[in-house]
Each structure stands twice: as C-alpha cells, then as structure tokens.
Amino acid sequence: MMGEGKFDISPEWVDGETKALEAPGDHRAELRLWLRLLTCSTLVESEVRRRLREEFDSTLPRFDLMAQLERAPDGMVLGEVSKRMMVSPGNITVLVERLTESGHISRTTLPTDRRVQIVALTPFGRAEFEKMAARHADWISDLFAGLSAKEGGVLMDELAKLKRSVIASLAGNT
Template identity: 45%
Template sequence: MQLNEPNEERDDEALDLASRLTDDHHQSLKLWLRMLSCTVKIENEIRSRLRAQFGITLPRFDLMAQLERHPEGLRMGELSKRMMVTGGNVTGITDQLEREGLVVRVPDPRDGRAFTVKLTPAGRRTFGRMAAVHEGWITELLQDMPGADKARLIELLSQMKGQLYARTEKNEEQR
C-alpha cells in the first residue's frame, strides 16, 4: 500500500467538501457545504462533458443559455449580472462566440454606446443541440434519486431561496 504525498489530492475528497464535516459543525454550515459539494460535483462533470463533446466551456454555454431565454437579446451589463461575472469576462466570451458566428452584437437603439447581444440563427441551432444533450446529462446524473425526493428537495430549496431573498431585501431596507 502506497501513502499519498501530503500535497496530493484525491479527486473524490477534493470534490466532496462535506466529507470534512464532523458532528460538531453547525447544521446550517453542514447543509450549505452539502449543497455546495453536490453542485461542484455536477458542475465539474458537465464542464468536462461540454468540453469533450462540443469543445465549449461552461461559461460559453451559460452565456448562450441566457441569450436563448431572451430572443430580443441582452445588453452586456445585463449578461454580466445574470452570469455573475465581470464585464471583461462577458466581453471575452462574447468575442469568441461572435468570431464563431454564434452571437452578434447589435447597437442598442436606446444608448448608442451600448450593445445588445443576440444569438444568430446558427447560434440558436447549435445551442438547441447542446441544450438537449445537456438536459440528458443532468437527468442521467440525478436518475438514482426517486422523483418524490426530487420534488421535495425542489420544494425545500424554493422555500430557502424565498427566505434568503426576503432576508436580503430586509437588510437592504435597513441600510
């Protein structure tokens, strides 16, 4: 049996943040870490599959997903806000997708300095193919969880989201 070097990480331990918890951890922290570890595990798998099958990064896929939901297009600042990344990151991703003919920048009629980004017809077709495969991957990754458990988890997370938004609004009002 060979011992691991101190700096060597095993993939399963690196992704499973919740495995480091003890019974002494506060329940809220435990919940947050468990949700985070599941998210990271799924995200890394999707990231890897997008790269292997389509030669695309997750941020590029995410930008196209935002535009697919808004056929009228989105301004660069709105894309940045929705994707929770800097404007520079959105510009770089948009530049790549534009070179590939998947998106187009259109001058914003309300503000001559701003641009609206839209999927091109080729971008819409390309994203449609990727989105269908992506949905299948998610279904596959979560197939071992019974439907009733998924429904309950969705319900509980919706409640949590509502409570978090309410708390944020209350805090903003107090400022």
C-alpha cells in the first residue's frame, strides 16, 4: 500500500471536458478552477504534514501556532492566535495544552485581567521552531521549483485578485 510514502495520488482527473455552450447558470469554469486550486493546496499541504511528522514528529497546526508566536516576542493573547490562524477558540485551547506540556510554549494569566491567557515561545520552542521553519522553507521551495520567478509573480497576482473576490463575496457584495 505504501508505494512511495503515501497512499497513491492520481492527479489526472481534474480535467473534465469544457466544450460547453455557456448556458445561463453554467458555473463549470469556476468549478474547475476551484477544484484545481484545491488540488494544489491539498498536495502541498499533505506533503508538508508528512514531512513535519517524519522529520520532527510534529504537526502542521503546531507549526502554525509556533509561527504566529515567533513574530510576537512578548507573547500573544489566545483570542488573537485564534483569529490569526482562522481556527476556532476551542481548537487553540487543545493545541496550547499540548505545546505547553512539551515545553515549546509558556502560558501566563494576565494579572490585570484574569480571563486573559498569554502564550509565548520558550527558548526551547523558539529553537525548535527555527529548525522546522528552515526545513519547511526548503520543502516549499522544492515543491514550487518548477515555476519561474515570472510565473510565480503572475500566480501571486492572480491569487491576490481571487482573495479580494472571495473576501468581497463573504462581506456581502455580489
């Protein structure tokens, strides 16, 4: 079953045929675009998860949480972490518990408001994160190596447009 480290991925199914007369309410092009975006994202994400596990016995959520804290030397309030990571507050609770147990982060209750928890990387956590971040950057670089600088730039710009489109749509525009 483990041919080369994973269950097999057969990537050749994204292309339906598009020779369609564009009827009203025909959303085929958008759907195909979304599927392709999702495929790219999933492929990269799965690989990153796999390597974090294999090389560091860690997970992507833990890495992401530490990445947020790396830029906040004085620590960050849990709610802020939750917003930045775009995950639910309850999720943060669990992640913080585990990362605290393993010594990667510290947590403090704010004296002036005892509802507030502040988390920060420990020196150990920071050192570990830096190792992971360096490897992570290499992995991404390898996975994206087939894109030229120019192609990458175009993709970056188009994704910016897409992001604006999505956010506008979520905000209620149509």
